[in-house]
Structure formats: C-alpha cells, structure tokens
Amino acid sequence: xxxxxxxxxxxxxxxxxxxxxxxxxxxxxxxxxxxxxxxxxxxxxxxxxxxxxxxxxxxxxxxxxxxxxxxxxxxxxxxxxxxxxxxxxxxxxxxxxxxxxxxxxxxxxxxxxxxxxxxxxxxxxxxxxxxxxxxxxxxxxxxxxxxxxxx
Numbered sequence: 001x002x003x004x005x006x007x008x009x010x011x012x013x014x015x016x017x018x019x020x021x022x023x024x025x026x027x028x029x030x031x032x033x034x035x036x037x038x039x040x041x042x043x044x045x046x047x048x049x050x051x052x053x054x055x056x057x058x059x060x061x062x063x064x065x066x067x068x069x070x071x072x073x074x075x076x077x078x079x080x081x082x083x084x085x086x087x088x089x090x091x092x093x094x095x096x097x098x099x100x101x102x103x104x105x106x107x108x109x110x111x112x113x114x115x116x117x118x119x120x121x122x123x124x125x126x127x128x129x130x131x132x133x134x135x136x137x138x139x140x141x142x143x144x145x146x147x148x149x150x151x
Contacts, residue, residue: 004035004042018043022054025070026061033065037073044080059087062094068103075109079116088121099131104140111135111143115150 014020021043024036040058044050050058058074065071075098078091091113098110111131118128135147 004038007035007039018048018050018054019057022050022057022061025058025074026064028064030067030070034067034069034073037065037070037077041073041077041080044077049082055081055083055087059090062090068101068106071098071101072106072109075106075113078113083117083120085121085123088117088124092117092124092127095131096127099134104138104142107135107138107140108143108146111146112150 018040021036021040024032025040027033027036040050062074065074075095078095081087083091095110095114095117098106099114101107101110114124114131115128118125118131132147132150135143138144138147
C-alpha cells in the first residue's frame with residue numbers, strides 16, 4: 001500500500017496518469033496489473049473519470065487480467081465508469097465469466113457490476129436479472145447476500 005500511495009502522490013497530477021494505469025492493467029506481472037487497477041479504482045472513487053482512450057485500453061485489456069485482485073478491482077470500478085453501449089456490452093461479456101469465478105468475492109462484485117450495467121443500459125437488464133437469479137442459488141452466502149442487497 002505504501003508503494004501504491006507513493007506512486008499516486010508522485011504521478012496522479014500528470015495528465016497521462018489514467019492512460020498509464022489503463023496500459024498497465026493488462027501487464028503480465030500480476031503485481032503491476034493488481035497495483036495499476038487498484039490505483040485506477042482509487043482514481044475513480046475520488047470522483048475522477050476516464051477519457052475515451054484509457055477507457056478503451058482498459059476494456060481491451062480485460063482478457064489479459066489473469067490475477068484475481070486485478071479482476072476484483074475492475075469489477076469494483078465498473079459502477080464508477082462512464083460507458084457507452086459498446087463498452088458496456090463488452091464489460092458484460094467479461095463479467096459473465098467473472099460470475100463463474102472460483103472466488104466468491106469476485107462473483108459477488110461481478111454481480112454488483114452486472115446489475116450496475118443492467119440499471120444503466122436497458123439492453124443489459126435481462127442479463128442482470130438472470131445474474132441475480134443465478135446468484136440466489138450460489139453456494140456462497142456472500143454472493144446470495146449481495147443478490148438480496150441488490151434487489
């Protein structure tokens with residue numbers, strides 16, 4: 001956390017900061033991927049946004065996110081992203097795989113993200129409803145609880 005906080009302090013004011021984070025999100029080194037997505041989530045939680053180029057880079061790198069922590073950070077970021085229909089659809093496709101992740105925490109946050117997309121995009125509302133229904137039957141209590149809270 002100290003290293004990430006130092007990176008944020010040193011670079012967050014740079015105009016290309018969001019682009020750098022998006023480019024590093026899909027790095028093959030899980031520590032780089034995890035750290036950059038954590039910083040990206042932090043950036044979004046501060047009420048900042050992503051312009052079109054870093055957003056597209058992040059969406060394009062989804063399949064390269066192999067570590068669970070980077071996947072989690074992206075799931076948690078989705079509710080903060082300003083998306084167009086194409087990005088939302090691509091994210092929903094990726095989330096469909098995350099809804100089957102072996103880690104319940106990822107499944108719960110993927111559900112949260114899918115419902116967020118479903119409430120913002122009518123074309124995804126059916127997928128969100130189906131994800132909620134499936135989560136009601138999940139073996140993990142945390143996933144079932146998230147579904148109840150999202151209804």
